[in-house]
Amino acid sequence: TPPISPLSITFDGQTGTMSPEGPVLTRRMSDLAGLFADTAAWEAAVADGDPVVYQVASSPVPEAEGELPQSITTILPGTVAGEFHMTKGHQHPNPQGEIYLGLSGTGGLLLFDGERPQWIDMAPGVIGYIPPGWAHRSVNTGDEPYRFLAVYPGNAGHDYGWVLANGMGHRVYRGEGATPRFEPFTA
């Protein structure tokens, strides 16, 4: 991939769109097989319209060595038998850090290094830092869309199998009031 020219990207934190825009990825309930604890409830949601769980809008910056691609993830609100809507989660096979910036709604960043789960509350204006070697998943803990900007090294890669094999340390459920409830989980 040839290096990209300097560019200005306009984004809307209330809608999750970027201009100019690169690829937009849509993950439906059926794309999250094996991730929610209640398999029967997940199957029922797939059968009942297979709703969109999240979308990722990318800028035109390519995923190539030396580049710093960006994307905005929008996770729609909801649960599967009380377990909050979430991203698949992944590990960077090329261990490199990443930053998330909260744009709208409320959510959290679940991190797991294979031994210790960590949680960062995310809201507009909060930067969550993901150190190299920490798998990461985002969770919408509110009742409106949760959006964040991600900036990551272009050669970091995305390993989804790691999360299926190792879990994320915790599951995150709707709790009392605004506080999520965490349950220990290992794959």
Ligand code: PAN
């Ligand atoms: C993010 C994630 C995005 C979607 O841009 O890729 O939020 O989550 P999954 O990739 O786990 O489906 C990021 O962490 N990029 O490295």
Ligand code: ZN
């Ligand atoms: Zn990442």
